[in-house]
Amino acid sequence: MTQSAYWNRIAQTARAEQRPFFSLAPMEAVTGSVFRRVVMRAAAPDNFYTEFTNALSITHPKAKFTTRGRLYIDEREQPKPIVQLWGNSGEDFAKAAHEVQAQGYEAIDINMGCPDMAVIKNHSGSDLIRHFDRAKEVIEGARQADLPVSVKTRLGYSEVSEYETWIPFLLQQQVPVLTVHVRTREEMSKVPAHYELIDNLVQMRDTLAPDTLLQINGDIADYQAGCDLAKQHPGVDGIMIGRGIFTNPYAFEKQPQAHSTHELLELLRYQLDLYDEFVALGLQGHFAPLQRFFKIYVRGMRHAAEIRNDLMQTKTTDDVRKIIDQLETEL
Numbered sequence: 001m002t003q004s005a006y007w008n009r010i011a012q013t014a015r016a017e018q019r020p021f022f023s024l025a026p027m028e029a030v031t032g033s034v035f036r037r038v039v040m041r042a043a044a045p046d047n048f049y050t051e052f053t054n055a056l057s058i059t060h061p062k063a064k065f066t067t068r069g070r071l072y073i074d075e076r077e078q079p080k081p082i083v084q085l086w087g088n089s090g091e092d093f094a095k096a097a098h099e100v101q102a103q104g105y106e107a108i109d110i111n112m113g114c115p116d117m118a119v120i121k122n123h124s125g126s127d128l129i130r131h132f133d134r135a136k137e138v139i140e141g142a143r144q145a146d147l148p149v150s151v152k153t154r155l156g157y158s159e160v161s162e163y164e165t166w167i168p169f170l171l172q173q174q175v176p177v178l179t180v181h182v183r184t185r186e187e188m189s190k191v192p193a194h195y196e197l198i199d200n201l202v203q204m205r206d207t208l209a210p211d212t213l214l215q216i217n218g219d220i221a222d223y224q225a226g227c228d229l230a231k232q233h234p235g236v237d238g239i240m241i242g243r244g245i246f247t248n249p250y251a252f253e254k255q256p257q258a259h260s261t262h263e264l265l266e267l268l269r270y271q272l273d274l275y276d277e278f279v280a281l282g283l284q285g286h287f288a289p290l291q292r293f294f295k296i297y298v299r300g301m302r303h304a305a306e307i308r309n310d311l312m313q314t315k316t317t318d319d320v321r322k323i324i325d326q327l328e329t330e331l
Contacts (some may be wrong), residue, residue, distance in 0.1 A: 001166050003211065004148035004176035005175040010046050011213055011237060015153075020230040021046040022252055025217060025242035026084040026109070026152070028052055028116075031069030033072050034274045036081060039245065042267060043223075043253035048081040052111055052119075055087035055096035055138075056057075069284035071103060074275050080104065083154070086111040088123040090141030097145035098236055112153040112170075115185045126185035127159040132169050139173050147325045150177035152217070152240075156184045160194060167201060178205070179215040179240055189243070195229065202235035213237040222243060222251040249296050261301055261331055265324050270298040272317040287315065294320075301327075 014021035024031060024039055026049035036048045053070045057063035064145045073080055083105045085096055097108055112135060114125030126134040142149040151170055156162025161182070170178055180201060182194045198216060205214045215238030220226050226239030249267060250259055275290055294311040298304045307327065314320050 003174075004107075006148050007150070007176045007213060014046060014238075019227055020236060021213075021215075021238045022223060022226060023047050023049065023215065023238060023240045024245060024252075025240045026052060026111070027052060027242060029292070031081075032069065032278075033074050033077065034271060034278050035293070036077060037074060038267060038271045039249065039252070039272055040077070040272060042249045043251070046253045047079055048077075049084045049109060050081050052084055052086050052114060053096075055085045055092040056089065057144075058085075058096040058099050059092075062172070066284065069278070071100065071105075072278070072281075072283055073104065078104055082107040082109050082150070084109045084111055085142065086114060086119060086124045087138060088128070090137035093138045093141030094144035097142045097147060097149075101145040101147050105147065107148045107150065108145075109150045109152055109179075110138060110142060113181050113185070114149055115154075115188050120185075124155055128136065129153065129162065129166055129185065132166075135170075136173065138319060139175070148176045150179065151175050152179040152181070153184055154181045154183055155194060155197065158184060158186050160184055160187075160197070163197065163201070167204055168208055171205055171212060174209055175212055177213045177215055177238065178209075179217055179238070181217040181240075183218055186240055189218075195219075195233075198229075198233040198236060206235065215240050217242060222248060222256070223254055224256065246296055262328065264297045265328060268294075269321065269324060272320055276317055287317075290317075 010021050022045040024045050028051055031049060031051050051070050053067055057067050085093065085099045085108060087093060095171035100108065112128045113124055116125060120127040139149060155169065156166055182197060183191065201214060205212055214236055216236055217240035220229060220239055220241050223246040230236045232237060241251055271293065291312055294308055298307045301307060310323055311320060
């Protein structure tokens with residue numbers, strides 16, 4: 001087992017049920033407190049991550065106020081999310097780690113896989129794959145607080161073969177959890193995930209860091225697909241689902257069920273209510289990012305494209321509720 005009581009608890013619960021543990025992937029402008037609670041209501045995974053948060057901004061005198069919404073945790077959230085940080089400075093990570101610990105976070109994850117060019121130009125995210133020394137520095141910086149520090153990454157930056165040196169390097173850092181999106185940065189999500197390499201990753205872990213939990217990310221649609229993948233590749237401890245949640249908000253359901261249009265619209269109504277609560281707290285909340293979620297709820301409905309177009313024209317949550325009310329009268 002890992003040296004982390006936090007991660008041991010998650011892993012042991014899953015092993016008792018003879019399954020991998022499941023996580024909702026950290027996603028920019030998606031996995032804030034509002035949507036985490038929506039997924040929690042629909043079908044909760046074992047753990048959640050926050051949106052990407054810049055380690056420097058967390059304690060910067062001028063920028064720290066911009067992170068309040070990203071770092072907000074509602075008291076109803078169980079379990080508390082893991083905070084995912086990005087950056088390139090060990091000093092920034094050390095300061096951020098102490099601050100998030102003071103805010104009540106119980107675990108830190110370092111983003112070493114984000115493919116966004118703005119992040120890469122900041123020598124962060126997947127750019128760290130090309131700079132082992134800087135990657136080690138930020139891990140050590142994050143460890144200055146008394147919290148477990150995990151890493152999420154990709155196979156490589158440009159070439160798949162880079163995993164042969166990059167993954168062993170990360171395993172040698174003895175992190176409690178290593179999450180691997182089984183594509184390179186340059187592949188983005190344009191090619192199928194390299195499941196053929198999972199057994200190699202397991203073997204590397206078993207040899208170099210047997211106490212590290214290995215979590216796989218990439219093209220996994222739902223709970224059943226995750227369980228199947230773990231069975232096909234013994235030694236995989238965890239499954240992370242990202243874009244699958246946009247196809248099915250019930251992706252983490254252990255026993256898949258049919259969900260009516262009414263249920264989906266009620267889930268959207270719940271998200272609108274939570275969004276209004278969030279904004280009322282004085283936290284940063286913009287209506288435009290909320291619109292990216294609409295496709296989740298109307299997928300599969302008759303005239304889905306037309307309904308989504310109407311929803312995208314809305315300006316307020318009340319505008320959205322009017323459309324929901326109208327749709328429900330037609331059910």
